Amino acid sequence: MKFIQELPVLIIVIPLIFAVIIPLVGRLNRLLPWIIASTITFFCFLISISLLITVLDTGRISYWLGGWEPPWGIEYAIDYLNAFVLVVVSFIAFIVSLYSRRSVELEINKNKISAFYCIYMLFITGLMGIVITGDIFNIYVFLEISSLAGYGLIAIGRKREALVASYNYLILGTIAATFILIGIGYIYMATGTLNIADLQERLPALFHSKMVLVALAFFTVGLSLKLALFPLHAWLPGAYTHAPSVVSCIMAATATKVGVYAMLRIIFGVFRIEFDIHFIPIANILIVVSSMAIIAGSALAIAQTNLKRMLAYSSIGQIGYIVLGAVLANQIAMTGSIIHILNHALMKGALFMVVGCIIYKTGIEDISGLRGMGKKMPFTMAVFTVAGLSMMGVPLTVGFVSKWYIAIGALNAGMGYLIPVIITGSLLAAVYVWRIIVNIYFPEELPKHELQYTDGGAEITDHKSQYSEAPWSMLGPTIALAVLCIYFGISATAPLYIAEKAAVMLLQ
Amino acid sequence: MIDVIHFIQTKFYYLVVIFLMMIGLYTTIASRNLIKKVIGINIFQISVFLFYIAMAKVKHGTAPILWDKAVIYDNPLPHVLILTAIVVSVSTTAVALALIINIYKEYETIEEDSILAKQELDEEESILAKQKLDIDRSNMA
Structure with missing residues (x-):
């Protein structure tokens, strides 16, 4: 029983300890880092599932670090929202680390592989820390742990552009984190506490204070930078494009989602909803900004020729959907937004895994190089089609569920004029996804000559355009995500149930 | 005052x-x-x-x-x-x-400016290399 009670801290401590162990044992065996990373992330996934079940059974879990009672000590507080996000993050971390072995061997130098898994574990630790903690200063610390690990992960590949992309991300990320630090300072000055539950009680009395207003402004800008909301998205496309495929995959699927979680927690958990609407029109501002993000992200994605860069811009559009659903501030839209955290993680994870498979097998990153690929890599392209349709929001895929909820929520909030925005976003997504699907299956003209394929780092050989699929260790996780994309599109009861409870809790 | x-x-x-x-x-x-x-x-x-x-x-x-x-x-x-x-x-x-x-x-x-200039050069080179490859191969074909 003792062990069960300690689960909330173990999910942070175990990956942190193994992050240090991995480079030590990495010298013994080439495969050991990968085995450890996969096992540990699987354990974290199990722990997060058991935490979710406990939360569903008994309500909020409060873990006191070192036995110090909150608000004096640090508290790990787990409720419906963060149990849900925790499951999403640990599941994606597990699937991606299963997938990573061959792709990492190809895209990262041999002597850096154990370092890669070390930083990968630190990155996961940071993300899960942000999600699980109930202390606002801890959010800052974990945010910096995950961001610093993220800068390392982006720069670890062979491309030299990645270094510059990572540096730009570092500068913007540090400015964002420092803004969040200023925000924390202001609300600490106003209330004298750092515990989120305690802040929630004390802040309403201080809503007229200018300090609290300034704090919210700093939080909003800082978090928007971290989660790449449209006008502050400059770091994202470069970072996703030049990072190794595994890194783009894990960052697109989890890092921005955790940023969104932090935003939900601070804007709706720490500050109350009435403050966001009546005292400062932050919700209205964010509605405008996120609508712009939906349109601009999807429109910019159409203009790209590089596959990864296109997916990066599409991420910016999808983040717009999540933020839009959240700031509409009614239960249905909020449910849609929370469930889109899961859905977008699934579909963007699948899409970036597909790109990883393509790069592994052919070394092609350009969209034009995909002509006629449907015959060569049928399974990979089937996954791309499913995840792409999901990105458009076609019924029976996950994308439809969340967009439906957000659209209904917009109607309920009396903002019917947002429906065209949501539909335009979907149509633009249809343009950039359909263009590729057509290219894959019905090429206008096959390339006149065979392209050179890299075949997983083996000798560069001339391949005929015959069946040549990615290895199963990569294909398996990719297909698993695609299956989940459809499964949760058809039967979304379980995630909807949790997301609804989380939405009700946030909007109290 | x-x-x-x-x-x-x-x-x-x-x-x-x-x-x-x-x-x-x-x-x-x-x-x-x-x-x-x-x-x-x-x-x-x-x-x-x-x-x-x-x-x-x-x-x-x-x-x-x-x-x-x-x-x-x-x-x-x-x-x-x-x-x-x-x-x-x-x-x-x-x-x-x-x-x-x-x-x-x-x-x-x-210096950021010269890095950007070098990146642009890289891109141009890679496009040129690709075109050259294409021409070579179509000649071979």
Whole structure:
């Protein structure tokens, strides 16, 4: 029983300890880092599932670090929202680390592989820390742990552009984190506490204070930078494009989602909803900004020729959907937004895994190089089609569920004029996804000559355009995500149930 | 006039913080040299540390040590928070400098403009190489 009670801290401590162990044992065996990373992330996934079940059974879990009672000590507080996000993050971390072995061997130098898994574990630790903690200063610390690990992960590949992309991300990320630090300072000055539950009680009395207003402004800008909301998205496309495929995959699927979680927690958990609407029109501002993000992200994605860069811009559009659903501030839209955290993680994870498979097998990153690929890599392209349709929001895929909820929520909030925005976003997504699907299956003209394929780092050989699929260790996780994309599109009861409870809790 | 003097007198620390913050942020944005940007980020972060330290001061408070003459103590919590934030700042600087060393190895410059110019050259070269490959192969075919 003792062990069960300690689960909330173990999910942070175990990956942190193994992050240090991995480079030590990495010298013994080439495969050991990968085995450890996969096992540990699987354990974290199990722990997060058991935490979710406990939360569903008994309500909020409060873990006191070192036995110090909150608000004096640090508290790990787990409720419906963060149990849900925790499951999403640990599941994606597990699937991606299963997938990573061959792709990492190809895209990262041999002597850096154990370092890669070390930083990968630190990155996961940071993300899960942000999600699980109930202390606002801890959010800052974990945010910096995950961001610093993220800068390392982006720069670890062979491309030299990645270094510059990572540096730009570092500068913007540090400015964002420092803004969040200023925000924390202001609300600490106003209330004298750092515990989120305690802040929630004390802040309403201080809503007229200018300090609290300034704090919210700093939080909003800082978090928007971290989660790449449209006008502050400059770091994202470069970072996703030049990072190794595994890194783009894990960052697109989890890092921005955790940023969104932090935003939900601070804007709706720490500050109350009435403050966001009546005292400062932050919700209205964010509605405008996120609508712009939906349109601009999807429109910019159409203009790209590089596959990864296109997916990066599409991420910016999808983040717009999540933020839009959240700031509409009614239960249905909020449910849609929370469930889109899961859905977008699934579909963007699948899409970036597909790109990883393509790069592994052919070394092609350009969209034009995909002509006629449907015959060569049928399974990979089937996954791309499913995840792409999901990105458009076609019924029976996950994308439809969340967009439906957000659209209904917009109607309920009396903002019917947002429906065209949501539909335009979907149509633009249809343009950039359909263009590729057509290219894959019905090429206008096959390339006149065979392209050179890299075949997983083996000798560069001339391949005929015959069946040549990615290895199963990569294909398996990719297909698993695609299956989940459809499964949760058809039967979304379980995630909807949790997301609804989380939405009700946030909007109290 | 008295008001202004009073304002400066009482809010002196915060004015210094804002002054440093603006210097830091401006350097980060305006400078084209990668190292200078890191220096700007450091100044920006240090201004926030000073902000925390300034708000921890209690009027007539002493250092937060158990001591028989002390009646009222400064708030030690922000000091502790800032110790953590300093660690974060140092590691950010370390990562940034490591990146800059690698950028210098690859591009042989740390000026943003010349890096961008070299990146454009790279892109053009890769497009040219691809076209050349295409032509070669179609000739072969």
